[in-house]
Amino acid sequence: MHDSGSVAMPRLATACLLAGALFAPLVAQAAPQDPWERVNRPIFQFNDTVDTYAFKPVAQGYQYITPQWLQDGIHNFFQNLGDVGNLANDTLQAKPREAGVDTARLLLNTTLGVGGLFDVGTRMGLQRNDEDFGLTLGKWGVPSGPFVMLPLLGPSTVRDGVAKVPDLYTQPYRYMDDVAFRNSLFATGMLDTRAQLLPADKLVSGDKYIFIRNAYLQMRDFKVNDGKVQDDF
Template sequence: MLNTTFYKLLFGQLLLLWVVSGCATTTHNADPLEPFNRAIFIFNDGLDKTMLKPLANVYQTIVPKPVNKGVSNFFSNLGDVVVIANDLLQFKFKQAASDTGRVLVNSTVGLVGFIDVATKLNLPKHDEDFGQTLGYWGVGNGPYLVLPLFGPSSIRDGLGRGADSFLDPLFYYTASQVDASALAPYVLKGVDERAGLLELETVLEAAALDEYSYMRDAYLARREYLVYDGNPPQQDEGIFDDDEGLFDDDEDLFDDDEESN
């Protein structure tokens, strides 16, 4: 029996993304929804400080490092199924073959993914999702969007997240459950991921005068990097470009060969 509450939450989020995107089509600003985004950012930050971060600290303290690493590897292995699907959607067939081999090796020799054997066999982990697939086929990023619980995103990546959920093996497990235990894997995954970010939190606090702006700019830059596989297009050059600037050495305003009277 399907968990109808789960579906309602999922499609409710997609509906929110659609409504917000419709209200944001009149501007070219990367963050036209900033007041809304900051409000969600404050909500997420409060939830993190009161619940997620304390849970992550306890989890990191009581769970042995090998077990912690194994749990991270397990969820990473499940995530590779989504990666493979998006490899194929982007016609990256060689990468899809490598990632398929990675899942097969880690799911068998690696004990259902708890041990990352594939990396040692030169089958590296890749990062592909449906948001990147949309970008690969020319769909624009759209306005920056902070999602409740999930954090930094965009209109395109938010819709991509919803699509990826249908490829995630966890989705089919939770959809088959009829009680709160369906959410247990997602809770464990979220706490595990949060624990992995504890060391980076100090860097963020030290580097950012405005954490919201810092995270937004870092997220958008990384997403562009991933969409273009590490080779984003060059930005338009400014007016002080060495080749055609206002102060070009070849055409100086005070050229000695053309003295003024």
């Protein structure tokens, strides 16, 4: 399911699986706008099949043979790359405190953290933010639009799908001339993302499509509102 169509399970598109643990009480609410469900479901089945027989087994193998310390270092490295996008969207959302935190994290983790292999910032109390241009548009008042299941990219909305294009400019891949190195780095990042999400697979219950759709939309609403969501109860 990333912001490039070549590999499934990107950081944001698959975050909905982890969101299931946080937003499970909300998933049972009234179904959100999904006028394209008849098209979305077959795409979801395709994505799920690709993940079941390709990406998930590879991620399980990676997790099995890779020492935990090395997995942590790889994960920290890609988190550090992602802080560039976080900082850009902190600025666009006029969040000076968060922008300052992410700037400090980038400087500390890139230098003292040896290129991001060690998360020095978190150890110093600088908690990582998680922003993207879709959330920025939401903060600016742009409605999410209908739910969309994108081939390989996974769950999204019209707003979030369009926002993936400018998000590409905050990632390092498009600025790399060495195609082999770029593709290897990108694939490793996707592998790390999928491996991180393996425990979340156990959270999915019932109709898998509905669970992931609702969890994704609840998670995005939660993030757009910085955790300040109205309790219908």
